[in-house]
Amino acid sequence: MSESDAGGVRSVQRAVELLALYDAEHPSRTVRELVDATGMAKTTVVRLVHTLERCGLLWSRGDGHTVPGPGLLHWAELARSTWQLPESAIALMKGLSEASDGEAVHLYVRQQQARVCIARHEGARTLRHVVRVGQEMPLWSGAASHVLLSRAERADVTQVAAAAPHEDWATVLWERAQKAAVAGWAVSHGEREVGVSGVAAPVFDKAGRVTAALALGGPTTRFTDEAVAAFVPALTAAARDLTALDCVGGSAR
Amino acid sequence: MSESDAGGVRSVQRAVELLALYDAEHPSRTVRELVDATGMAKTTVVRLVHTLERCGLLWSRGDGHTVPGPGLLHWAELARSTWQLPESAIALMKGLSEASDGEAVHLYVRQQQARVCIARHEGARTLRHVVRVGQEMPLWSGAASHVLLSRAERADVTQVAAAAPHEDWATVLWERAQKAAVAGWAVSHGEREVGVSGVAAPVFDKAGRVTAALALGGPTTRFTDEAVAAFVPALTAAARDLTALDCVGGSAR
Numbered sequence: 142m143s144e145s146d147a148g149g150v151r152s153v154q155r156a157v158e159l160l161a162l163y164d165a166e167h168p169s170r171t172v173r174e175l176v177d178a179t180g181m182a183k184t185t186v187v188r189l190v191h192t193l194e195r196c197g198l199l200w201s202r203g204d205g206h207t208v209p210g211p212g213l214l215h216w217a218e219l220a221r222s223t224w225q226l227p228e229s230a231i232a233l234m235k236g237l238s239e240a241s242d243g244e245a246v247h248l249y250v251r252q253q254q255a256r257v258c259i260a261r262h263e264g265a266r267t268l269r270h271v272v273r274v275g276q277e278m279p280l281w282s283g284a285a286s287h288v289l290l291s292r293a294e295r296a297d298v299t300q301v302a303a304a305a306p307h308e309d310w311a312t313v314l315w316e317r318a319q320k321a322a323v324a325g326w327a328v329s330h331g332e333r334e335v336g337v338s339g340v341a342a343p344v345f346d347k348a349g350r351v352t353a354a355l356a357l358g359g360p361t362t363r364f365t366d367e368a369v370a371a372f373v374p375a376l377t378a379a380a381r382d383l384t385a386l387d388c389v390g391g392s393a394r
Numbered sequence: 395m396s397e398s399d400a401g402g403v404r405s406v407q408r409a410v411e412l413l414a415l416y417d418a419e420h421p422s423r424t425v426r427e428l429v430d431a432t433g434m435a436k437t438t439v440v441r442l443v444h445t446l447e448r449c450g451l452l453w454s455r456g457d458g459h460t461v462p463g464p465g466l467l468h469w470a471e472l473a474r475s476t477w478q479l480p481e482s483a484i485a486l487m488k489g490l491s492e493a494s495d496g497e498a499v500h501l502y503v504r505q506q507q508a509r510v511c512i513a514r515h516e517g518a519r520t521l522r523h524v525v526r527v528g529q530e531m532p533l534w535s536g537a538a539s540h541v542l543l544s545r546a547e548r549a550d551v552t553q554v555a556a557a558a559p560h561e562d563w564a565t566v567l568w569e570r571a572q573k574a575a576v577a578g579w580a581v582s583h584g585e586r587e588v589g590v591s592g593v594a595a596p597v598f599d600k601a602g603r604v605t606a607a608l609a610l611g612g613p614t615t616r617f618t619d620e621a622v623a624a625f626v627p628a629l630t631a632a633a634r635d636l637t638a639l640d641c642v643g644g645s646a647r
Binding site: 150151152153154155156157160161163164165168169188189192193194195196197198200202203204208209210211212213214215216217218219220221222223224250252253255257259273274275276277346348350352390391 | 402403405406407409410413414416417418421422441442445446447448449450451453455456457461462463464465466467468469470471472473474475476477503505506508510512526527528529530599601603605643644
């Protein structure tokens with residue numbers, strides 16, 4: 142890879158890094174803020190902002206602030222059409238929540254070294270596990286991760302485990318992924334956050350690859366062995382039904 | 395600008411160019427298709443696709459096809475929160491359509507050398523002017539463009555006019571923008587597409603800059619001088635009300 146190729150990849154990553162700084166708490170940003178938040182040189186930020194404005198991904202409001210650009214509206218539509226589940230799938234997730242004492246239901250896909258929530262049913266409990274659609278979670282932890290990694294190569298799992306703040310996590314994660322593969326579901330307690338538990342089952346694509354993990358999440362106090370045993374039949378049935386619908390990542394279209 | 399800086403900007407533009415190839419007709423793409431559609435070298439496409447996958451903007455479905463990535467869901471939410479108009483503004487646009495014999499209403503903002511539709515009310519007519527939210531239109535044509543350029547510098551207007559497939563368009567566009575500035579509204583017939591007419595009025599931000607153009611669009615046969623004269627009072631009143639709401643580009647937040 143030449144110098145300029147390497148610079149190109151870095152520039153794309155930096156551009157995405159800049160865009161990621163806009164969120165609900167920071168709907169607009171000044172160049173100064175972007176420089177402070179990234180540590181990039183001001184000339185680099187100015188150049189990237191200008192490029193992103195030209196592409197419609199940022200929009201200059203005229204008062205020195207930039208906001209996410211109207212060009213994102215096209216991609217928003219595209220993301221929706223690719224990832225929006227059909228009504229039948231949404232009904233399935235709602236049904237699973239109701240069959241599980243109102244616990245929250247999330248659907249995750251793998252995205253490189255992370256898992257991303259692509260759909261959810263918030264559940265009916267006052268104390269609930271809330272993950273927003275689009276939110277990234279670490280792939281080294283949680284029942285949904287074990288399921289997503291259940292057919293992964295060992296070297297892949299080792300690489301994922303490297304991000305964990307634990308010693309020897311590669312072995313632990315590999316064993317948990319293997320256990321999920323054998324059982325057809327997984328359970329975890331407090332792996333990422335103390336007090337939070339999850340149960341997950343795999344959704345497959347037509348070629349038999351694990352394409353998503355359907356998960357119930359809630360406080361560990363409610364996820365007793367007895368409760369988990371009661372959740373599993375409804376969870377695995379719902380995951381099988383989602384597999385039949387073949388609707389993750391727009392594969393049914 | 396160093397070689398590698400130039401390469402960086404080019405890479406960001408190319409990455410955006412790749413993403414733009416995904417649309418309703420092409421919800422998934424192979425590397426082969428991306429190479430064919432862009433004329434880029436295969437190694438360049440592979441490198442960019444890999445980078446975009448790492449950023450979550452593309453997602454490999456596992457069958458050799460990539461789709462828009464789940465990372466876009468975060469940006470979709472952001473684009474919505476920035477560009478989604480409050481209910482009161484949506485009601486205003488609906489009211490304008492009803493007051494104008496059911497013609498379609500669109501709201502455009504300038505994005506570099508284009509205008510982008512950020513909101514619409516489709517109207518009630520069978521033969522209607524349909525522009526999707528997120529769709530780009532040329533800034534060198536149409537009443538909405540005249541309004542968006544009504545306070546622009548002459549050099550800026552000249553640059554915009556250079557994209558028009560007409561001789562001496564810089565002078566024509568400048569005159570039409572000046573006319574819009576004086577009148578406070580603009581009308582156009584068949585500038586971009588024969589048989590399509592528009593009437594537009596400016597929406598201002600708090601600092602008095604033109605931030606958007608509110609436009610009625612429909613077939614030229616219905617946009618007679620008499621009809622336009624009847625549309626203008628409701629149109630300019632609605633544009634003033636939108637100015638008071640101060641809601642374009644998230645500026646009210």
